[in-house]
Amino acid sequence: MGRSPCCDGEAGVKKGPWTPEEDKLLVDYIQEKGHGSWRRLPKLAGLNRCGKSCRLRWTNYLRPDIKRGRFTDDEEKLIIHLHSLLGNKWSSIATKLPGRTDNEIKNYWNTHLRKKLLGMGIDPVTHRPRTDLSLLAGLPGLLAAAGNFGGAGSATGAWDMNALRLQADAAKFQLLQGLVRALTTAAVPAPAPGMDNLMALLAASSGGQSGMNNGGQHGVDQSMLLQQCQWDGMNNLPALTNSAPASGMHNISGMFDGFGAGDGLSSTELGCHGGASGSNVTVDAVAPPRPMVANDQECNNNGGGGVSCEQTPASSPFDGLESLNLMDDLNTDGSWKDLLEQMSWLNSSEL
DNA sequence: AACCGAAGCAACCGCCCACGA
DNA sequence: ATCGTGGGCGGTTGCTTCGGT
Numbered sequence A: 001m002g003r004s005p006c007c008d009g010e011a012g013v014k015k016g017p018w019t020p021e022e023d024k025l026l027v028d029y030i031q032e033k034g035h036g037s038w039r040r041l042p043k044l045a046g047l048n049r050c051g052k053s054c055r056l057r058w059t060n061y062l063r064p065d066i067k068r069g070r071f072t073d074d075e076e077k078l079i080i081h082l083h084s085l086l087g088n089k090w091s092s093i094a095t096k097l098p099g100r101t102d103n104e105i106k107n108y109w110n111t112h113l114r115k116k117l118l119g120m121g122i123d124p125v126t127h128r129p130r131t132d133l134s135l136l137a138g139l140p141g142l143l144a145a146a147g148n149f150g151g152a153g154s155a156t157g158a159w160d161m162n163a164l165r166l167q168a169d170a171a172k173f174q175l176l177q178g179l180v181r182a183l184t185t186a187a188v189p190a191p192a193p194g195m196d197n198l199m200a201l202l203a204a205s206s207g208g209q210s211g212m213n214n215g216g217q218h219g220v221d222q223s224m225l226l227q228q229c230q231w232d233g234m235n236n237l238p239a240l241t242n243s244a245p246a247s248g249m250h251n252i253s254g255m256f257d258g259f260g261a262g263d264g265l266s267s268t269e270l271g272c273h274g275g276a277s278g279s280n281v282t283v284d285a286v287a288p289p290r291p292m293v294a295n296d297q298e299c300n301n302n303g304g305g306g307v308s309c310e311q312t313p314a315s316s317p318f319d320g321l322e323s324l325n326l327m328d329d330l331n332t333d334g335s336w337k338d339l340l341e342q343m344s345w346l347n348s349s350e351l
Numbered sequence B: 001a002a003c004c005g006a007a008g009c010a011a012c013c014g015c016c017c018a019c020g021a
Numbered sequence C: 001a002t003c004g005t006g007g008g009c010g011g012t013t014g015c016t017t018c019g020g021t
Helices: A020-033 A041-045 A051-062 A073-086 A090-094 A102-119 A139-148 A161-167 A170-185 A196-201 A222-229 A326-330 A336-342
Strands: none
Touching (some): A020 A041, A073 A090, A073 A102, A090 A102
16 A cells, blocks of 8 residues: 655656746746646746646645735734634635745644644643643633732723723633633532632622613623623533533633733734623723634635635634633533532632 | 753654555 | 545754844
C-alpha cells in the first residue's frame, strides 16, 4: 500500500527554495495553459521540479488571489473560532478566509495563535480553559476582582464587564465562566462550606433581578446571562442540566469571545440572542444579534451580509462549546458537592 | 560587532481518498 | 472488486530572520 512519492525516482529533481526564475516559468506556464496534470507540468514548463512541488508552490504562493501580509484581528478570531469547531482541518478553515492558504493558516496557528491561547490559559487543542495548578492558583485574584459583580460597586446590581475586564485576565475569566455555568445549571443544593464568597459573587443567579439594567451602558442583564448559562446543549453535563430550563437557549460562549483574545470585549462579539424575551446583553453598545454557534459555512459567508446562521445541533460534531466544558475536567459525576470538593482551593483563606 | 537561542515560515514528506480503468 | 494514479491534506523539517546579551 501507499504509493511512492511523486518525486521518487526522479533523479536530479531540485528541492528547496524556489528561485524567481522558477516562479516565473511556473506562473507563465499556468497562466497560458493551466496546470493540467501536475505530474507532467514540470517537464512541459521546463522546470526541474516534481509536480507536487509545483502544485504546492502555485497553490500556496503564486496564485494571483493569494493575500499576503499580517492576519487581521478579525481573521485571527475567525481562525480561532473555526479551529474550535473544525480542529486541524486547515483546508476547511482556509475556505472561510479568502486569499489565505491552509499552509499559511496552519503556520500562523502553530507560531502565533497556539501560543496566544496557551498564554491565556486556554488549551489550543480542546479550546477549554486549562485547569492546571498555575491557573487555578490565580483564581482568588479573579474573585477579588469580581467584587464588581453586582457588589457594592454596582448600584444597579449589574455585572460590570468593563471593570472585570480590567481586573481579571482572560484565562481566569474563562475559569469563572465555567463556574457560572455549573452553578446556574445545577439543581441547587446547599452551598458547601467555604463557598460564601463564590456564592455571593454569583448571588444574582438566585433571580429577582430580571429585566433590570436594560439601559445600562456597561451592564449585563443578569437574568439573560444566567439563562444563557443554562443552554441545554451542554451535553457533557447530564446531571447538572437535569433541572435546567432548556427552551430557546443558545450559549454564552460567544458572549465571551474576544475576551480571551486580550483585546477586550467588542459589542459584536458580545451580541447574544435572548430568545423570546428579546432582551439583549448590553456591553459598551447595543450589539447586533449574532448566533453563538452556527453553521460555519453560512456564518462565514460574509460577503453579502444578511446570511442567516443556523444553530448547530448540540449533537453535531461541530459543537463549538468545548470552551465551556470546564466542568468536564473538574467534575466527574455531575455532583455539585463533588465539584466543590474537587475545587477545594476555593476554601482557601486567600478568598 | 559578534554570538546564540528563539521565532517564523517556506517547503517537504508521507499518508489518505477519490476516481477511472 | 481490485489496482494504479492524481491530487489533497496534516504534520514536520530545516533554513532564515529576529532579538537579546
